[in-house]
Amino acid sequence: MQHHTGVNHPERPARVPAVIDGVRNSGYEILDAAPEEASETTLTLVHDPAYVRAIERFCATGGGALDPDTFAGPGSWEAALRSAASGPTAVSSLRAGQADLAFIAMRPPGHHAMPARAMGFCLFNNIAITARQLADEGHRVAIVDWDVHHGNSTQDVFYEDPRVLYISMHEFPAYPGTGWVHESGVGAGEGYTINVPWPTATAGDAYRWGFEALVVPVLGQYAPDWLLVSAGYDAHVADPLAGIRLVADDYQYMAGAIANTVSPGRTIVFLEGGYDLRALTESTTATLRGFAEGVVAPAPALPVRGSQADTAAAVTTEVRRYWDV
Secondary structure, rough: OOOOOOOOOOOOOOOOHHHHHHHHOOOOOOOOOOOOOHHHHHHOOOOOHHHHHHHHHHHHHHEEEEEOEEOOOOOHHHHHHHHHHHHHHHHHHOOOOOOOOOOEEOOOOOOEEEOOOOOOOOOHHHHHHHHHHHHHHHOOOOEEEEEOOOOOHHHHOOOOOOEEEEEEEEEEOOOOOOOOOOOOOOOOHHEEEEEEOOOOOOOOHHHHHHHHHHHHHHHHHHOOOOEEEEEEEOOOOOOOOOOOEEEEHHHHHHHHHHHHOOOOOOOEEEEOHHHHHHHHHHHHHHHHHHHHHHHOOOOOOOOOOOHHHHHHHHHHHHHOOOOOO
């Protein structure tokens, strides 16, 4: 709540209470946990040491604009450290058997933060830090990113790493301009990046088809030990920053579709984007219900409308180079 981004900035403190309301409204038993501050060792799993020190100095001297979209102030350093530590804290809590799933209501978000550059409202890549820690421990990790914007940093960090499967479903063309079909990884990581770039105005039927036809089969073949979700809610139809047209039930469907990918206690959901407060609350509740109760309706047939059909065909062709879908 002390990470201030300026007047009228969409990534504002009120997002956190809205998400927590959504968690409470789910009706499940909730255990609260607060992370400590991440160490430099944790941050440098992904980020350059010089960049980490530069962000600390920037915040300590009053902060300001890191780029036209990304701001930080004196309270942002602690917020960023606790957000970066939240994934490792969740891992420890889940390993101790304290819960079946972890939902991290964090600011600032993370999936755009490059190893040496803040961007897209993000200072440190929280989900990538957790994935790198788990991969270094010998685990197979899958990241599913349904934020409306492509997670360019998460893709780049693991683009050559087969220990982490990255699947993103996002609006294209849109910020940050990455995430086309043929961005599939290189070297040992070839085939372990999957992008589903839907055109503006795509609705939930296409997303549900994508999960049924592509995401679930690939996850089943990859057989991850841990599932991490970049849960942005800016693909909601009410969101002011994007043009995808999902509703809360679509988030329940997507969560339910992947709920059994890993064992109980091995799924962590990281808040990313989402800027309409009511949509944040409703979509968070729907996500938890999806993981607990499954999907709400069957998936539709292959989308047949113009550019959606073209996207579906192009993604399917690309994914079939590496996976049985």
